[in-house]
Amino acid sequence: DTLDTIKQRKKVLIAVDIGAPPYGFLDSDAKQAGSDVEAARMLAKDLGVELEIVPVSGPNRVPFLLSKKADLVMASFSITDERKKVIDFSEPYGVVPIVVAGPKAATLKSFADLSGKNVAVTRGTTSDQELSRGIKEVSGVTVVRYEDDATTNTAVATGQQDYMAAAPSVVPAVKKANPARDIDIKFVMKSFPYGVGLRKDDAALKSWVDGWVKTNLKNGKFNEIYKRHFGMSLPEEMLK
Amino acid sequence: MDGISISQVGFIFKGAGWTLVLSAMGFLGGALVGLPLAMARSRGGAVLRAVTGAYVQLVQGIPLPVIMFLCYFGISIAGFDVPSLVAAGIAMTAYSSAYLGEIWKGCIQAVSRTQWEAAECLALRPAQRLAYVILPQAARIAIAPTVGFLVQIVKNSSYAVVIGFFDLTYSSRVVNNSTFKPFLVFTLAALIYFAICYPLSSLSYRLEKRMARR
Amino acid sequence: MDEIVRFDKVCKSYGDVQILKGVSFTVGRGQVVALIGRSGSGKTTALRCINGLETIQGGELHVCGRAMHAGSVDLMDLRKEVGIVFQSYNLFPHLTVLQNITLAPRKVKGVPRKEAEDLAMEVLQKVGLHERAAYYPEQLSGGQQQRAAIARSLAMQPKLMLFDEVTSALDPELTGEVLKVIEGLANDGMTMVLVTHEMAFARSVADQIMFMHQGIVWECGSGDLLGQPATPELQQFVGSGL
Amino acid sequence: MDEIVRFDKVCKSYGDVQILKGVSFTVGRGQVVALIGRSGSGKTTALRCINGLETIQGGELHVCGRAMHAGSVDLMDLRKEVGIVFQSYNLFPHLTVLQNITLAPRKVKGVPRKEAEDLAMEVLQKVGLHERAAYYPEQLSGGQQQRAAIARSLAMQPKLMLFDEVTSALDPELTGEVLKVIEGLANDGMTMVLVTHEMAFARSVADQIMFMHQGIVWECGSGDLLGQPATPELQQFVGSGL
Amino acid sequence: MNYDFDFSFLSTHWRELVDGMLLTLRLSVATIVFGFLLGVALAVVRTQGSPLGRKLVSGYVDLIRNTPLVIQAFWLFFGLAALQIRVPAMAAAIIALTINVSAYTTEIVRAGIESIPRGQLEAASCLGMSRWKVLRLVILPQAVERMYPALISQFVLMMLATSIMSQISTEELTASGYAIQSQTFRGFEIYLVIAVLYLVLSWLLRISMAGFAAVVFTRRRRLKTPL
C-alpha cells in the first residue's frame, strides 16, 4: 500500500502544478507558493514525513499518478466522472467555479453567444471539457488550447485572445498583467469541487486523506488558505 | 529588474545549471553508446549492422519530445522508480547516441581501407588495429562535427520541458507563468542559451576550417 | 634449399571472374623473385595471397611451412614472418616515423620500448632515414615515405618480404633511392618477392623472373629471360615495357 | 582594316606585383593572333583583360570599339560580342549540351527556344558534335567537352573569339579534334586571339604571333618568327617549346 | 511489469490522430517551402550581398542556430502579441519554424554555392549573363543539387521539430496525443502510437523528397546517378 511506502521512505511525493497561480506559482523569492502548495505542505506535516513537490501541468497529472511518479495529486484537480473511471479522489478540499471571461464591453450570456469567436483554454482541464461540451451545438466557435494556465493567461493578457474559459481566480491576474485589457467574468459554466487525486485501490491512503480533509475543513485551516489566495470563503456546506 | 525579482532570475540561472548537467549526461551517455554503435555500423556483421541501423532509423524518425515521454513513462511502467533527471538523461542518451553514432561511423569510414590492411599486415590484432591505427585517425576527423553536435545537445535538452524537468526552458517558463513577463523572461533564456552554444559552434567552425586546410 | 613459398596450381576468383588460373612457382630461402606482367594479370593478387590478405579457391599454397589453402592458418602469426610494402606506402599519418616502426614490435611481439626504438633506429639506418625518425609522414617526400614503410616492415624481422610496385608512385630520382634499399636487402640475403615495372631493376636484382599472363605463370627463368623471350606474349611485353 | 582589339601600353598588377608592363598590339578584323610565351608571362592575363574579366591599371585598351580602360563599359553588352573558351571547358554540368548552348542566346538575347535550338544544332554541326546534343557533359570525352564549349561561345555569334590553352588538358588525339575546329573557324574568317603551347599549330593558323616575356610583347611577327627568332629569349623558348 | 496495455482508444479517437497528422504534414510542407525560399534568398545575400548584408545574415544565422526552437517559439508567440500583433497559433508556428529552418538552409545552401568552382561563374558571365542570371541559371541549380541530401535531413529534423509547436497551441500530432490522453489517460500507449506515426511521416517525407528530386534533377534521373 502507498501509505506504507510513504512512511517507509519518510517522504511523500505530491504532484502540484506550479505554473498555475494562485494554486501554485513562484513568489518573488522564487519559492514555490500557492494554495495547493500550502495544502501539500500541511499534508506532509500532518503525515509526519518530508514533502517532495513533483511539478506537473494539466495534461500530465494523471500519467504522473498512474506511473507512480507521484503518490498524490494536489493540482486544482476537479472531481469529474471521467477521471473517476481511472483514479480515485478524496473528499473535496476546495471548489472552483469555471467561467467564461471576455472584454467588459462584450455581451455574453451563454454558450450560444460565443458563436464566431475564439476562446482560449488550458488543454485537458475541466474548463476545456466544459467548454467543449457547451459549444457542441454552437457553430463557429474556435477553441484555442494552451499548454498550461499561465500560457493561457499570457495569451489573453497580451492580446492574443479576447475570450477565455477558466477559473475566476485567474481573471484578476490577467487584469493585473495588463490593465489596458478590461477582462470581466461573463458567465459561469459550472462549479467543480476539487480533491486530492489518488491511485485506485489505495484504500488505506484514501481513508487517511479523507479524514485529514474533513479535519482541516472543520478546523478552518483550508478556508484560511482559500481566503488568502482567492479573496473569498469556501461555500458554507463544505465547512460543515 | 522590472517585474522579475533577483531570486527569480537566479531560479532561471539554476535552470541553466541543470541544462548543463543534462547536456553533459546526454553527451557522456551518447558517447558511451554511440562509440560501439559507430563501430558496429562501420565494421559489424550484417545482422549487427541491420539491428543498429534500425535503431538509428528509429531514433532519428521520432521527435525528441516524444522520446522523452516514452522514456519517462515507459521506465516507470517497467517498474523502475527514477527521478526525472535520469529519465531525461536516458532520453538524451538515446537521442545523441543515434546521431553521434552516425557522425562517428562516417569518421571511421573516412579512414582509408588501406590503413586497415597495413595494420593487418603488421600482425596487429583487430582490436589493436582499431585502437592504435584507426581510432586515433578517426578521432581527429571527428572533433569538429562532434563539437558541432554538442550545440544540438544543449539546445535539444530544452525539450525536457515536456516532462517537466527543471532545465533552463522549464524554469523560465515557470517564472513567466508567475510573472507574466514573456518578453523579458524568454529573451533572458535565449541569451543564456546563446552564451552557452555560440562559443561551441564557433569553435567547431574554426576546427572545421583548420581540418579543411590540411 | 628450403622452400619459403610454394604455389601449386593456385586458383583465385573474385565472384565469377577467375584471376589466378593455376599459378605454380617456388621461392627458396634467400631467393629474390620478381613478378612481371601486364596490368591486370594478377601479380598483386598473387602477392596478397602469400600473406593471407586473399584466400585461394583451388590448388595449394605453402608459406613459411604453413598450408595456406587449409584455411586454418593463424594469420597473425604468419604475418610476423612475412612483411609487405605497398605502392601507396600506407604509413600511419598520426604517428611519427619512429612510432610507425615501433608500433608492431611493441604491441605484437611485446618488445620493450627502449629495445624497439634501438631496433627501429637500426633499420632506419639501413634505409638511410635515421635523421627523420621524429618526423611525421606528411613531412617526408614520397621516396622517404616509401623507405620508412620498408623500415616498418623490416622492424618485424620477417623471413620474407613482399613488395608491390613500391616505386610506381615515385619520380625517377626518388625511385633510385628506394631501389637501392631493396638491392641492399637482396645483398643481405633477404628472401623477397617483388612486383615491379622496372625491367632493368628486375633483371639486375632478381634470381628468378616470373612473367604472368592471363592468370598463370607464362614464362619463367633468370634475368636473361628478358633478353631472349620464348613466347610472343613476353616479347610484346618486353618490347612495350622497356 | 578595322581594329577589333588594340592594346596600348597596357599595365596590369595584382597587388604589388606587376604582371603586364606595357603590352601593345592590335588585332584586325578577321585576323588570327597567337599569344605564346613561358608560363607566368601574362598571356592568360592579357586575354582576360580583353573581355573585362580583369581591369587594367594603365595604358589604353580598346575592344570592339569600347574603351576598356575608361571603366564605364557595359560588360554584359561587350560579352555578347566577345566569346571566350577556357582550358577547363567550364560546361554547365546540370544541363545537356544543347541546353548549355541555348542558355545564353535565350536568356541573354531573348532568342525564342526553337530558333535558339536550330542555331545550336548549326554550331554543333560545325564542331562535329550534332549527334551528342542530348548528352550531359560528364558523358563526353575531354575533346568533345571542349568542342561543346567552343560551340557554346559560337552560338552567341561573337565578333571575336578568345581561346586560352584550350587543348592543354587533352591527350594528343583529342587535341587534334579541337585544333581542327579552330582551324575551320579561321578559314571562315573569325577574328581570334589564342593562347597556345602548340607551336606548330600557331605557326600554321596564326596571321600574327606575339611572344610575351616579362610582361611585355617581346617579339612579334608572322609564323616565320618561330623559325628565325631575333632575340635569345625567343630562341630559348622555341628551343625548349617545340 | 504491472501495467495493462490498452489501445482501445484508437477505435474512438483515430480521427483526432489523423487530423493531427494532417496538420503536422501541412505545417511541414508550408515550412519547407517558405524556409527553403527564405534560406536560399539569405544564402544569396550571405555570399553575394554587401558587407553589411552579409554581416546581418550571418548574425541572424548564428542567433537562430544557437538558441532552442522552443524558446524562439515562446518568444515569438508572446513577443508579437505584446507588440499588439495578433497571429493565429498556426501562423505563429509556421513563422517560428520557417525562421528556424531558414537559418539552417542558409548555411547549407551557402556551402553549396561556395563549392561551385569559380570557372562556372566566369564562363557564365563571359556569355553575357547578368549576375542575377548567373546565380539563378547556373550557380543555384548546381548548389541545391549538391546539397540536396543535406537539405532532406534538415527538413526531416524540422518535421520532427513541429511536435514542439503543441506548446503554443497548434493542434498537430503531439497535441492530438495530449488531447486524447486527457480524455482516456492512456499516456504511454498514445505516445507509442504517435512515435509510430512520426516514423511513418519521416519515411513519407524522405520518399517524397527523393521523388521530387527525381523529377527536378533531370540529369540525375537520366544518368541514373543517385544524389
Ligand SMILES: Nc1ncnc2c1ncn2[C@@H]1O[C@H](COP(=O)(O)OP(=O)(O)OP(=O)(O)O)[C@@H](O)[C@H]1O
Ligand atoms: N577486390 C576485387 N574484386 C574484383 N576484382 C578484382 C579485385 N581486385 C582485383 N580485381 C581484378 O583482378 C584482376 C587482377 O588484379 P591485380 O591487381 O592482381 O593485377 P596486377 O597484375 O597487380 O595489375 P596492376 O599492374 O594494374 O597492379 C584485375 O582485372 C582486377 O580488376
Ligand SMILES: Nc1ncnc2c1ncn2[C@@H]1O[C@H](COP(=O)(O)OP(=O)(O)OP(=O)(O)O)[C@@H](O)[C@H]1O
Ligand atoms: N588572381 C591573381 N592574383 C595574383 N597573381 C596572379 C593572379 N592571377 C595570375 N597571377 C600571376 O600572374 C602571373 C601571370 O599569370 P598568367 O596566368 O597570365 O600567365 P600565363 O602566361 O597564362 O601562364 P600559363 O602558361 O602558366 O598559363 C603569374 O605569375 C601568376 O602567378
Ligand SMILES: [Mg+2]
Ligand atoms: Mg597490382
Ligand SMILES: [Mg+2]
Ligand atoms: Mg595561362
